[in-house]
Amino acid sequence: MPGGGLxxxxxxxxxxxxxxxxxxxxxxxxLAGCASRDHPPRQPPPVVVSESTWRKVDSDIVAAxxxxxxxxxxxxxxxMLEWMGLVYQRTDTNFIPWxxxxxxxxxxxxxxxxxxxxxxxxxxPAVDRLAIYLQEQYHGRVLEPVARxxxxxxxxEKAMKFYVWLLGELLRKIPQRYGVPQDQFERRLKGIxxxxxxxxxxxxASVHQIIHSEPIDKLxxxxxxxxxxxxxxxxxxxxxxxxxxxxxxxxxxxxxxxxLATSSASSVVSMAVGRAVGSVLSLGVAGISAMMREDExxxxxxxxxKSLNAAFKEKWADLMWDPNTGVLAGVxxxxxxxxENLARxxxxxxxxxxxxxxxxxxxx
Numbered sequence: 001m002p003g004g005g006l007x008x009x010x011x012x013x014x015x016x017x018x019x020x021x022x023x024x025x026x027x028x029x030x031l032a033g034c035a036s037r038d039h040p041p042r043q044p045p046p047v048v049v050s051e052s053t054w055r056k057v058d059s060d061i062v063a064a065x066x067x068x069x070x071x072x073x074x075x076x077x078x079x080m081l082e083w084m085g086l087v088y089q090r091t092d093t094n095f096i097p098w099x100x101x102x103x104x105x106x107x108x109x110x111x112x113x114x115x116x117x118x119x120x121x122x123x124x125p126a127v128d129r130l131a132i133y134l135q136e137q138y139h140g141r142v143l144e145p146v147a148r149x150x151x152x153x154x155x156x157e158k159a160m161k162f163y164v165w166l167l168g169e170l171l172r173k174i175p176q177r178y179g180v181p182q183d184q185f186e187r188r189l190k191g192i193x194x195x196x197x198x199x200x201x202x203x204x205a206s207v208h209q210i211i212h213s214e215p216i217d218k219l220x221x222x223x224x225x226x227x228x229x230x231x232x233x234x235x236x237x238x239x240x241x242x243x244x245x246x247x248x249x250x251x252x253x254x255x256x257x258x259x260l261a262t263s264s265a266s267s268v269v270s271m272a273v274g275r276a277v278g279s280v281l282s283l284g285v286a287g288i289s290a291m292m293r294e295d296e297x298x299x300x301x302x303x304x305x306k307s308l309n310a311a312f313k314e315k316w317a318d319l320m321w322d323p324n325t326g327v328l329a330g331v332x333x334x335x336x337x338x339x340e341n342l343a344r345x346x347x348x349x350x351x352x353x354x355x356x357x358x359x360x361x362x363x364x
Contacts, residue, residue: 047181057178057188058342061207064170069335072163076155076327077320083150084316090142091308098141099134100300152319152327157226160330161216168211194337195221197228207338229329 098104111133115126175185189208197203198221205213205221213219318325323332 047179047184049178049180049184053178053180054188055346057174057180057185058346060174060177061171061189061192062339062342064167064174065335065338067170068163068166069331071166072159072331073328075162076159076331079150079155079158080152080316080320080327083146083152083155084312086146086149087142087312088309090146091138091312092305094141094145095138096301096304096308098137099304100297153230156229156327156330159327160222160226160334163331163334164210164216167207171207171211192338193341194334195225196337197221197224210334225330225333229325229333232325232329 108130112126112130115129171189174180175182186208189211190206192207193204194207194210195203195205202220203224205219209219210216210222213222216222320326321328323329
């Protein structure tokens with residue numbers, strides 16, 4: 001036709017073809033819907049993890065716990081070495097100059113005399129009371145200021161949190177390593193106790209709970225564990241009650257009592273019994289001769305420093321390594337629970353494993 005247009009007949013045929021194609025498409029959609037209702041898609045069969053694979057998984061969990069413990073130990077040791085350096089520094093700059101000073105020695109002699117008057121002829125109680133006083137002074141002049149920078153109690157809790165975080169990171173890699181479904185792996189973790197301080201049940205927590213609790217402070221069992229470590233005798237918080245910070249303290253106490261017994265201070269203090277404390281101090285200082293001259297001070301400080309450092313190294317080792325009271329006590333508890341429970345589970349699985357059959361031996 002002129003102009004290249006379609007005839008009315010051609011347009012009618014094209015319209016009929018379009019409606020027919022649409023109808024066919026709708027029919028196919030309906031048939032597909034019916035087929036889907038009649039035959040739902042098949043779910044993949046559940047993955048069955050063999051017992052030998054679970055043993056490998058458990059072995060990797062133990063390895064993850066040991067690795068987390070190793071790295072946490074390195075972290076805690078570095079922090080506690082820094083803490084020890086601060087204590088040494090403050091001991092040199094504050095406690096030793098105070099202790100070896102002339103007026104401090106006069107005051108200590110006065111205190112020994114007062115303690116002895118109250119204790120009678122026995123020296124032991126007076127020596128112990130002076131040692132406790134010196135321990136309190138050491139705590140106030142050295143340990144408390146250092147704790148405002150690095151507190152062993154906080155190091156203990158930070159070490160626990162670091163261990164839990166690192167353990168969670170290492171455990172996340174295990175399922176894909178063995179093709180274990182995530183839900184089955186999580187059920188496995190729920191069956192491994194990490195904190196067992198119950199009853200009640202809130203004092204018990206699994207590995208799954210400790211690595212998924214955000215923040216872990218809200219987990220009741222974790223709070224109970226931290227509180228138990230902090231209140232254990234010998235912990236960093238309880239160090240203040242330790243009366244014998246160093247052998248030099250007791251030697252100094254006995255020496256001061258000897259000085260007091262052989263000087264006029266004894267009569268002065270005796271005369272002062274019953275008077276006001278201010279009068280006692282003034283009479284005591286006025287009547288006590290100088291027990292330590294300036295030329296004796298360097299030797300005194302050297303002896304004190306050596307003795308304090310030796311005692312402090314021993315105490316640092318307790319604060320660092322003691323499994324019940326040290327800064328790693330919480331880490332040792334968690335790792336011990338996890339590793340011991342998995343070891344027990346492995347022993348039971350081997351104990352009740354079926355005995356493999358053996359082919360009968362031929363006759364003769």
